[in-house]
Amino acid sequence: xxxxxxxxxxxxxxxxxxxxxxxxxxxxxxxxxxxxxxxxxxxxxxxxxxxxxxxxxxxxxxxxxxxxxxxxxxxxxxxxxxxxxxxxxxxxxxxxxxxxxxxxxxxxxxxxxxxxxxxxxxxxxxxxxxxxxxxxxxxxxxxxxxxxxxxxxxxxxxxxxxxxxxxxxxxxxxxxxxxxxxxxxxxxxxxxxxxxxxxxxxxxxxxxxxxxxxxxxxxxxxxxxxxxxxxxxxxxxxxxxxxxxxxxxxxxxxxxxxxxxxxxxxxxxxxxxxxxxxxxxxxxxxxxxxxxxxxxxxxxxxxxxxxxxxxxxxxxxxxxxxxxxxxxxxxxxxxxxxxxxxxxxxxxxxxxxxxxxxxxxxxxxxxxxxxxxxxxxxxxxxxxxxxxx
Ligand SMILES: *Cc1c(COP(=O)(O)O)cnc(C)c1O
Numbered sequence: 001x002x003x004x005x006x007x008x009x010x011x012x013x014x015x016x017x018x019x020x021x022x023x024x025x026x027x028x029x030x031x032x033x034x035x036x037x038x039x040x041x042x043x044x045x046x047x048x049x050x051x052x053x054x055x056x057x058x059x060x061x062x063x064x065x066x067x068x069x070x071x072x073x074x075x076x077x078x079x080x081x082x083x084x085x086x087x088x089x090x091x092x093x094x095x096x097x098x099x100x101x102x103x104x105x106x107x108x109x110x111x112x113x114x115x116x117x118x119x120x121x122x123x124x125x126x127x128x129x130x131x132x133x134x135x136x137x138x139x140x141x142x143x144x145x146x147x148x149x150x151x152x153x154x155x156x157x158x159x160x161x162x163x164x165x166x167x168x169x170x171x172x173x174x175x176x177x178x179x180x181x182x183x184x185x186x187x188x189x190x191x192x193x194x195x196x197x198x199x200x201x202x203x204x205x206x207x208x209x210x211x212x213x214x215x216x217x218x219x220x221x222x223x224x225x226x227x228x229x230x231x232x233x234x235x236x237x238x239x240x241x242x243x244x245x246x247x248x249x250x251x252x253x254x255x256x257x258x259x260x261x262x263x264x265x266x267x268x269x270x271x272x273x274x275x276x277x278x279x280x281x282x283x284x285x286x287x288x289x290x291x292x293x294x295x296x297x298x299x300x301x302x303x304x305x306x307x308x309x310x311x312x313x314x315x316x317x318x319x320x321x322x323x324x325x326x327x328x329x330x331x332x333x334x335x336x337x338x339x340x341x342x343x344x345x346x347x348x349x350x351x352x353x354x355x356x357x358x359x360x361x362x363x364x365x366x367x368x369x370x371x372x373x374x375x376x377x378x379x380x381x382x383x384x385x386x387x388x389x
Contacts (some may be wrong), residue, residue, distance in 0.1 A: 050246025152285030153294025
C-alpha cells in the first residue's frame with residue numbers, strides 16, 4: 001500500500017536535493033567550522049553560503065540570521081530576548097491560536113509573574129485587532145503573533161500589526177514556521193523585528209531552525225557558551241543541517257509559484273469535492289486569507305481520531321486538529337478559540353499538501369473519504385438522533 005501524505009504542516013519530506021547537499025558533511029567534511037585549520041574552515045565557508053541562502057528567502061541580511069535547533073527554540077529565544085533586554089517591562093501580548101511553542105511558553109511566563117494578554121479570534125479565526133491595539137502599553141515588552149496558523153492555515157496581517165507595534169516602540173515577533181516557503185516574505189521592507197522558521201516544515205531535516213533578528217534589535221542569547229552565531233546562540237553548529245536548510249531555502253524560492261498554483265489548485269479541488277460529497281461538512285478558518293496548502297474540514301457528529309484510523313487503513317496520513325493535541329479528546333485550542341461547535345471541532349481533519357502531492361493522490365482521497373465518513377456516522381448516536389438521520 002502506498003502512503004498518501006497530506007500532513008505537511010506536521011512535517012515534510014526532506015527534499016532529495018537537500019539530502020544530496022548534506023551528505024558530504026557527515027562523512028567527508030566533518031570538521032568543526034570554528035577550527036583554525038582549513039579542513040574545518042571549508043565547512044565554515046559552506047555555513048556562510050547557507051546563511052546567505054536563508055537570508056535571501058526572507059529578503060534579509062545574512063548577519064540577521066541566527067541558526068537554532070528548531071522552530072520552538074527560535075520562538076523561545078525571541079521571547080526571552082525581548083524580556084531579558086527590556087527587564088522593566090513585564091507585559092507580553094500574543095494570541096489564543098498560537099502553536100504550543102509560543103502558547104505554552106507565554107502561559108508559563110504568566111505563572112511566574114509576567115502579565116499576559118491572549119488576543120481572541122472570531123468564528124473565522126480572524127484576530128480582533130482593536131483588542132490587541134487597545135492593550136499595547138508602556139509595560140509591553142513584546143507582541144508575538146504567528147504569520148499563519150498551522151491548524152487552519154489562516155494568515156494574519158502581521159505586517160500591519162508590526163507597524164502599529166513599532167510606533168509604540170515595542171518589539172514584534174512572528175512565528176512564521178508555516179508561512180516561510182508558502183507566502184512571499186520580504187524583511188527588507190518590514191516592521192517585524194524577529195521571525196521564527198523551522199527546517200522540517202520546508203523540506204529540510206527536523207532539528208534545524210532559524211531566527212531572523214533585525215539589525216539593531218536589542219538581543220540576549222538563550223543558550224550561552226561559545227561564540228557561535230556571533231554570540232547569539234552558543235553550541236557547535238549543526239553543519240550538515242544548516243547546509244540542508246540553506247539548500248531548502250533556495251528550493252523554496254524556486255517552488256513558491258508552484259506552491260501557489262498547482263498545490264493551491266489541488267487543495268481547492270480536495271476541499272470543494274469533499275464539501276460537495278459529504279453532507280454536514282464545512283471548512284474551519286478564513287477561506288480568504290489562507291495558506292495555499294492547507295484545509296481544515298469539520299465532518300460533524302463523528303470523532304476525528306476515528307476518521308484518522310480509517311484513513312490510515314488506506315495509507316492516507318492527515319491530522320485531527322493539531323498533532324500536539326491528539327491523544328486527548330479535547331478539541332484543539334485553536335478550534336475552541338474560534339468557537340467551532342464541539343460536534344464539528346471533534347470531527348475536524350486537517351489536510352496539508354506539499355509540492356510532492358499528485359492529482360492521483362487527491363482523487364484517491366476524494367474517493368475514499370465519503371464512505372469513511374458515512375460508515376462512522378452510521379455508528380454515531382449523535383448523527384442518528386440528529387437532524388440528518
Ligand atoms: C511546527 C511548528 C512549530 C515548531 O517547530 P519545531 O521545529 O517542530 O520546533 C512552531 N510553530 C508553528 C506554527 C509550527 O507549525
